[in-house]
Amino acid sequence: xxxxxxxxxxxxxxxxxxxxxxxxxxxxxxxxxxxxxxxxxxxxxxxxxxxxxxxxxxxxxxxxxxxxxxxxxxxxxxxxxxxxxxxxxxxxxxxxxxxxxxxxxxxxxxxxxxxxxxxxxxxxxxxxxxxxxxxxxxxxxxxxxxxxxxxxxxxxxxxxxxxxxxxxxxxxxxxxxxxxxxxxxxxxxxxxxxxxxxxxxxxxxxxxxxxxxxxxxxxxxxxxxxxxxxxxxxxxxxxxxxxxxxxxxxxxxxxxxxxxxxxxxxxxxxxxxxxxxxxxxxxxxxxxxxxxxxxxxxxxxxxxxxxxxxxxxxxxxxxxxxxxxxxxxxxxxxxxxxxxxxxxxxxxxxxxxxxxxxxxxxxxxxxxxxxxxxxxxxxxxxxxxxxxxxxxxxxxxxxxxxxxxxxxxxxxxxxxxxxxxxxxxxxxxxxxxxxxxxxxxxxxxxxxxxxxxxxxxxxxxxxxxxxxxxxxxxxxxxxx
Amino acid sequence: xxxxxxxxxxxxxxxxxxxxxxxxxxxxxxxxxxxxxxxxxxxxxxxxxxxxxxxxxxxxxxxxxxxxxxxxxxxxxxxxxxxxxxxxxxxxxxxxxxxxxxxxxxxxxxxxxxxxxxxxxxxxxxxxxxxxxxxxxxxxxxxxxxxxxxxxxxxxxxxxxxxxxxxxxxxxxxxxxxxxxxxxxxxxxxxxxxxxxxxxxxxxxxxxxxxxxxxxxxxxxxxxxxxxxxxxxxxxxxxxxxxxxxxxxxxxxxxxxxxxxxxxxxxxxxxxxxxxxxxxxxxxxxxxxxxxxxxxxxxxxxxxxxxxxxxxxxxxxxxxxxxxxxxxxxxxxxxxxxxxxxxxxxxxxxxxxxxxxxxxxxxxxxxxxxxxxxxxxxxxxxxxxxxxxxxxxxxxxxxxxxxxxxxxxxxxxxxxxxxxxxxxxxxxxxxxxxxxxxxxxxxxxxxxxxxxxxxxxxxxxxxxxxxxxxxxxxxxxxxx
Numbered sequence: 001x002x003x004x005x006x007x008x009x010x011x012x013x014x015x016x017x018x019x020x021x022x023x024x025x026x027x028x029x030x031x032x033x034x035x036x037x038x039x040x041x042x043x044x045x046x047x048x049x050x051x052x053x054x055x056x057x058x059x060x061x062x063x064x065x066x067x068x069x070x071x072x073x074x075x076x077x078x079x080x081x082x083x084x085x086x087x088x089x090x091x092x093x094x095x096x097x098x099x100x101x102x103x104x105x106x107x108x109x110x111x112x113x114x115x116x117x118x119x120x121x122x123x124x125x126x127x128x129x130x131x132x133x134x135x136x137x138x139x140x141x142x143x144x145x146x147x148x149x150x151x152x153x154x155x156x157x158x159x160x161x162x163x164x165x166x167x168x169x170x171x172x173x174x175x176x177x178x179x180x181x182x183x184x185x186x187x188x189x190x191x192x193x194x195x196x197x198x199x200x201x202x203x204x205x206x207x208x209x210x211x212x213x214x215x216x217x218x219x220x221x222x223x224x225x226x227x228x229x230x231x232x233x234x235x236x237x238x239x240x241x242x243x244x245x246x247x248x249x250x251x252x253x254x255x256x257x258x259x260x261x262x263x264x265x266x267x268x269x270x271x272x273x274x275x276x277x278x279x280x281x282x283x284x285x286x287x288x289x290x291x292x293x294x295x296x297x298x299x300x301x302x303x304x305x306x307x308x309x310x311x312x313x314x315x316x317x318x319x320x321x322x323x324x325x326x327x328x329x330x331x332x333x334x335x336x337x338x339x340x341x342x343x344x345x346x347x348x349x350x351x352x353x354x355x356x357x358x359x360x361x362x363x364x365x366x367x368x369x370x371x372x373x374x375x376x377x378x379x380x381x382x383x384x385x386x387x388x389x390x391x392x393x394x395x396x397x398x399x400x401x402x403x404x405x406x407x408x409x410x411x412x413x414x415x416x417x418x419x420x421x422x423x424x425x426x427x428x429x430x431x432x433x434x435x436x437x438x439x440x441x442x443x444x445x446x447x448x449x450x451x452x453x454x455x456x457x458x459x460x461x462x463x464x465x466x467x468x469x470x471x472x473x474x475x476x477x478x479x480x
Numbered sequence: 481x482x483x484x485x486x487x488x489x490x491x492x493x494x495x496x497x498x499x500x501x502x503x504x505x506x507x508x509x510x511x512x513x514x515x516x517x518x519x520x521x522x523x524x525x526x527x528x529x530x531x532x533x534x535x536x537x538x539x540x541x542x543x544x545x546x547x548x549x550x551x552x553x554x555x556x557x558x559x560x561x562x563x564x565x566x567x568x569x570x571x572x573x574x575x576x577x578x579x580x581x582x583x584x585x586x587x588x589x590x591x592x593x594x595x596x597x598x599x600x601x602x603x604x605x606x607x608x609x610x611x612x613x614x615x616x617x618x619x620x621x622x623x624x625x626x627x628x629x630x631x632x633x634x635x636x637x638x639x640x641x642x643x644x645x646x647x648x649x650x651x652x653x654x655x656x657x658x659x660x661x662x663x664x665x666x667x668x669x670x671x672x673x674x675x676x677x678x679x680x681x682x683x684x685x686x687x688x689x690x691x692x693x694x695x696x697x698x699x700x701x702x703x704x705x706x707x708x709x710x711x712x713x714x715x716x717x718x719x720x721x722x723x724x725x726x727x728x729x730x731x732x733x734x735x736x737x738x739x740x741x742x743x744x745x746x747x748x749x750x751x752x753x754x755x756x757x758x759x760x761x762x763x764x765x766x767x768x769x770x771x772x773x774x775x776x777x778x779x780x781x782x783x784x785x786x787x788x789x790x791x792x793x794x795x796x797x798x799x800x801x802x803x804x805x806x807x808x809x810x811x812x813x814x815x816x817x818x819x820x821x822x823x824x825x826x827x828x829x830x831x832x833x834x835x836x837x838x839x840x841x842x843x844x845x846x847x848x849x850x851x852x853x854x855x856x857x858x859x860x861x862x863x864x865x866x867x868x869x870x871x872x873x874x875x876x877x878x879x880x881x882x883x884x885x886x887x888x889x890x891x892x893x894x895x896x897x898x899x900x901x902x903x904x905x906x907x908x909x910x911x912x913x914x915x916x917x918x919x920x921x922x923x924x925x926x927x928x929x930x931x932x933x934x935x936x937x938x939x940x941x942x943x944x945x946x947x948x949x950x951x952x953x954x955x956x957x958x959x960x
Contacts, residue, residue: 034587037550040548046545070514089580093552095574096574109575124510140551144578330609
């Protein structure tokens with residue numbers, strides 16, 4: 001059965017249709033009744049739980065505490081930081097009635113929690129001894145999206161949002177970068193997404209931030225996905241909410257705050273970084289099932305194969321691998337192979353009467369040129385962790401190569417438009433917002449970031465020819 | 481410093497004021513800006529995370545998958561099940577505007593998710609092979625409360641809600657009881673709350689349920705706290721949302737569904753089951769810090785004590801115990817002792833110059849008649865897991881004795897009113913809703929449950945004298 005017969009448009013034909021078909025067919029999500037909402041089904045939610053566990057551990061290991069702040073924020077809170085409210089006002093969902101009555105002050109359903117957490121920080125911080133205050137929450141947030149897209153832009157999504165307060169700018173900037181580095185590590189080592197890290201240009205900053213840092217992944221259609229951001233907020237929110245402390249010498253000072261977030265959007269990143277015409281390809285560290293065993297055969301021989309699969313699964317589980325046996329009687333092996341390929345399971349093991357007799361098992365990796373391999377039934381369980389690590393490394397290497405192959409340094413406008421048509425361009429830019437807007441209008445590309453690892457260079461703006469800002473090339477690309 | 485000097489009303493003086501003072505002073509929560517909302521601070525949230533981990537593991541081990549459903553439910557969904565909407569309508573918060581426009585259909589902020597999950601179940605179930613469908617979600621829900629109370633009744637709270645669909649009544653009823661038993665186990669073995677399990681009378685059922693089972697804990701003021709419920713919903717929601725399947729013989733049948741939930745309310749149960757005038761008393765399995773080490777001494781000797789505390793903490797951590805060193809320089813040992821008593825840490829270790837010289841450490845348990853004990857510095861780390869288990873067992877035994885001492889079998893009305901003034905009454909009841917209402921109006925007591933383990937008995941209704949229903953005595957009490 002070909003991929004399109006299963007109802008998934010081939011990726012090569014229409015990337016966007018492929019994505020929309022796949023998220024539903026692989027049972028990651030279903031559409032919710034309210035505009036732009038999604039139901040995250042068990043297979044999709046398990047990916048999120050695995051990502052959450054990895055990120056939560058790192059957040060705690062770096063000294064942050066989890067807490068929980070209310071969903072409903074008084075509208076007046078948002079208005080206290082002018083840029084912040086300007087950025088978020090068009091996307092707000094508002095509760096006007098509750099308990100059968102109209103509310104005196106409408107309540108905003110949080111789009112992000114800087115304001116309500118700022119209000120609480122002001123209560124909790126009084127001395128330099130209370131700093132740094134390092135908080136994080138796992139929560140749902142709501143932003144009314146005009147063009148919703150499953151995982152990428154949904155009206156409601158799940159995320160963590162870190163919020164911290166510091167005694168001075170240096171400490172807050174260190175924190176901003178530390179959490180960006182944490183996101184980079186999770187994206188690279190867990191999701192196998194070859195992100196680039198850097199600073200957003202002023203026009204692309206978070207509403208209310210002094211500086212926004214980002215990790216940007218390249219999807220297989222050459223577009224960028226902003227996959228996590230970390231903001232240095234300066235004294236902006238501290239001033240609006242009076243987050244202040246008394247320093248060692250008794251002087252009262254404003255705090256410097258940060259915020260940073262990573263969301264269910266990452267699942268979209270995994271799908272679009274690794275997936276192909278056959279369906280999902282999941283990095284082992286995020287795969288609900290890292291290995292699927294398909295027992296082969298009918299009747300008594302089939303039962304023997306299921307029994308052998310159970311015994312093998314027990315040993316694989318003991319080796320610390322997430323394994324699943326597909327013992328659905330009514331389905332053919334061929335159907336099952338396609339099904340688990342669509343669901344992106346890294347390694348499939350086929351186990352039939354002849355294999356059992358020979359003491360072997362047939363292994364098929366979800367990607368790679370090797371084809372099926374015959375392995376020893378006795379040693380396969382202990383070999384799997386290494387095989388899965390290799391698969392994880394292979395995905396990251398492939399994604400890195402893809403990004404490098406599709407990123408080009410360009411100096412002329414024609415070359416620029418060509419480059420951002422299929423990937424990313426590294427180009428000089430004047431730093432003017434108006435010029436950014438013109439580039440976007442002409443090509444749909446925006447500055448993704450000024451990369452941290454870019455070499456020091458200057459030149460003429462690729463669009464307007466005036467001298468470049470930033471002291472290095474900017475990465476431009478179309479984006480989600 | 482006495483408890484009241486720290487700003488916590490003694491429990492014996494005013495239980496309700498004690499509770500309200502303590503949740504804030506122990507830094508579990510702070511009040512949120514919108515009416516009835518709470519901020520769960522790191523110390524309180526960590527208790528929730530520990531409870532969550534225990535419950536989530538059991539939910540998964542019994543074959544349920546986590547998923548996530550939208551926060552916003554179209555108003556029309558709730559109206560499809562008549563009893564359900566009647567029960568929840570007065571408590572709903574409603575989004576009427578979003579993205580700068582008035583919505584065509586208002587969206588309800590979920591008070592519970594039977595309706596939206598029912599709608600999705602109808603899409604996902606078609607054959608008997610799809611059953612049982614065993615789902616759970618961890619989420620925030622909103623119910624507009626007239627008399628909010630931190631953890632017990634908040635406008636927004638955190639919980640898990642399980643939702644399952646089954647082929648027949650027997651299987652659904654098995655599930656209902658299995659999850660009630662799971663709640664009982666978590667309450668008893670993790671939270672050390674000596675809950676009674678049983679069936680709610682018809683007047684106390686969940687809106688839309690055929691049968692509601694409950695775990696009820698007795699707080700130290702003699703009131704009951706409903707701490708978890710499990711509902712058999714019959715075909716009510718299956719009919720309203722068309723959750724149906726084709727059975728083996730090809731016939732189309734309605735599913736039988738269940739739902740069950742446990743929430744942050746459990747934290748209130750822990751506080752009111754174990755706490756005393758000095759503050760919280762946390763069961764070790766839910767304590768963010770199971771052991772606190774307070775190094776004693778100033779100057780060089782103080783530094784040596786901190787160094788010894790670090791070495792000891794390393795060994796304690798290696799023994800699998802959550803340990804914290806209180807090395808705050810500006811505070812006296814006495815202040816620290818009071819502080820950790822208020823925060824309910826099960827075991828405190830004091831380590832000063834003389835202890836280090838003698839190779840000992842001073843242990844103070846948060847409860848118990850033993851007083852301080854001198855332990856060997858060398859063996860204390862390996863002894864702590866057992867000491868903590870004993871403390872956990874002690875709390876459960878004490879709570880069980882308290883509940884038994886304050887529960888009496890009564891047959892006359894006068895005796896009944898007396899019993900429910902300080903604890904629970906086991907009494908015969910006619911089963912009529914009107915009679916339940918009269919009892920409530922006269923005494924504030926309601927039927928908490930018909931206990932599963934009650935002996936078969938009949939008699940005259942304690943209020944109206946007509947023959948008793950249920951075939952056993954009902955537990956009555958005032959409740960939160």
